[in-house]
Amino acid sequence: MNIKKQISRLYFYETVSGLKIVDAVWVFFLLQRGFSIAQAGIAEGVFHLVSMCFEIPSGMVSDTIGRKNTLMLAGLVSACSSVLMALPGSFLLILAGMGLNAVSYNLVSGTREALTYDSLLEAGEEENYLRVSSHQEFLYETLYALSSLLSIVTVRLGYRRAYLLSAFQGALCICVASGLKEAAPFGRKDRQSFSVRETAEHYRRTAGSLGKNPRVAGRMAFSGFLSAVVYVDYMFLQEHLTLSGLKAEFLGIPLLLVSLLGTTGTLLAPRTQGVSMRFLYLTGGILTGVSVVISGGSTLPVIIAGAGAAQCLSGAVVLRTEAENQKAVSSESRATFVSAGSMVYSVFMTLLSPLAGALAGRSSVPVAFCMMGAVTAAVSVLTYGTAEKRRGRKGNKK
Numbered sequence: 176m177n178i179k180k181q182i183s184r185l186y187f188y189e190t191v192s193g194l195k196i197v198d199a200v201w202v203f204f205l206l207q208r209g210f211s212i213a214q215a216g217i218a219e220g221v222f223h224l225v226s227m228c229f230e231i232p233s234g235m236v237s238d239t240i241g242r243k244n245t246l247m248l249a250g251l252v253s254a255c256s257s258v259l260m261a262l263p264g265s266f267l268l269i270l271a272g273m274g275l276n277a278v279s280y281n282l283v284s285g286t287r288e289a290l291t292y293d294s295l296l297e298a299g300e301e302e303n304y305l306r307v308s309s310h311q312e313f314l315y316e317t318l319y320a321l322s323s324l325l326s327i328v329t330v331r332l333g334y335r336r337a338y339l340l341s342a343f344q345g346a347l348c349i350c351v352a353s354g355l356k357e358a359a360p361f362g363r364k365d366r367q368s369f370s371v372r373e374t375a376e377h378y379r380r381t382a383g384s385l386g387k388n389p390r391v392a393g394r395m396a397f398s399g400f401l402s403a404v405v406y407v408d409y410m411f412l413q414e415h416l417t418l419s420g421l422k423a424e425f426l427g428i429p430l431l432l433v434s435l436l437g438t439t440g441t442l443l444a445p446r447t448q449g450v451s452m453r454f455l456y457l458t459g460g461i462l463t464g465v466s467v468v469i470s471g472g473s474t475l476p477v478i479i480a481g482a483g484a485a486q487c488l489s490g491a492v493v494l495r496t497e498a499e500n501q502k503a504v505s506s507e508s509r510a511t512f513v514s515a516g517s518m519v520y521s522v523f524m525t526l527l528s529p530l531a532g533a534l535a536g537r538s539s540v541p542v543a544f545c546m547m548g549a550v551t552a553a554v555s556v557l558t559y560g561t562a563e564k565r566r567g568r569k570g571n572k573k
Contacts, residue, residue, distance in 0.1 A: 178298035193318035202413040204334040216532015225277035227521030233281035242290035246352035249282035254345030261338035293358035326427030398496040403523035405489040415540040436483025440490025459492040460555025468548035471541030
């Protein structure tokens with residue numbers, strides 16, 4: 176294998192697959208077509224319900240048919256999802272499109288990383304994985320920001336042409352993935368079998384591992400809840416910004432600013448090393464809740480500041496949580512816990528997104544933000560109190 180060519184192709188795949196031109200404005204397109212904010216919440220809930228169910232099976236698919244074929248399949252599924260979203264029709268078509276989009280996301284997630292590592296391992300350059308993966312992450316973050324800016328053009332195209340362009344992108348992903356080489360380090364050619372029984376067994380092992388690590392499971396739950404609240408806040412900003420007087424074609428600019436403010440959370444995370452997790456959850460959760468409430472303001476600077484602060488604070492808490500959990504689990508169960516963390520987040524999104532959408536539909540988006548912020552602060556206080564009680568019991572036993 177020519178490792179330089181392989182890595183270049185993986186970077187190219189990252190570039191082509193990462194430019195999601197409709198992701199920043201999909202809620203706006205849905206509302207433009209006559210669907211309600213509550214239906215947008217349901218659609219997002221369906222996405223995460225499918226993602227939650229397919230998180231572990233997608234990894235087994237990758238092990239069964241190979242990384243390259245899985246990435247090609249992801250492109251095909253993504254294209255089919257975009258075609259469904261472009262078709263005029265019932266809400267069921269929208270839900271089907273969202274479900275397929277989730278499957279495509281799951282097929283790529285993990286497969287791309289596994290192919291990158293296996294390729295480097297086959298070439299004897301596995302020590303370069305961190306450098307290569309950091310470049311991939313940089314590409315993703317850059318393209319995500321660029322996608323927000325491109326919404327200025329996307330809105331003008333209209334939902335049909337935008338989604339058909341997205342379908343073309345999926346087809347292009349198939350072509351790029353076909354140029355990748357399947358890695359087989361040490362000549363290993365075996366494939367894992369795929370069955371319902373093995374999938375159920377893997378779920379059982381995951382639940383058992385979490386049961387044996389209640390502290391890790393608790394951190395995972397809080398982190399997943401906080402991430403879900405902040406993403407729903409970001410998702411409904413599309414509606415809130417337009418109702419606050421912003422022209423639809425300029426939606427990408429404030430969304431880009433919110434995303435950029437959110438990235439500062441990655442810089443704050445290392446600075447929390449001296450802070451206990453209990454105190455971090457209390458202060459970080461409360462401040463995130465307050466920021467979500469502020470994002471329901473009536474002026475553009477206030478909305479951006481609130482939503483950006485929520486992204487930043489939650490990002491710092493989530494990254495610190497991931498670092499602490501990595502220390503607490505063994506190497507043998509590390510992949511299991513990563514999958515479990517993704518599923519926990521999807522569970523909260525499946526529940527929170529439709530509920531917040533229904534509340535926003537019945538009252539308003541600012542009211543939904545206010546309720547989400549209040550619940551987030553309450554959960555933070557409850558989590559801190561529970562941790563203090565557990566700490567007190569351990570102290571009494573001593």
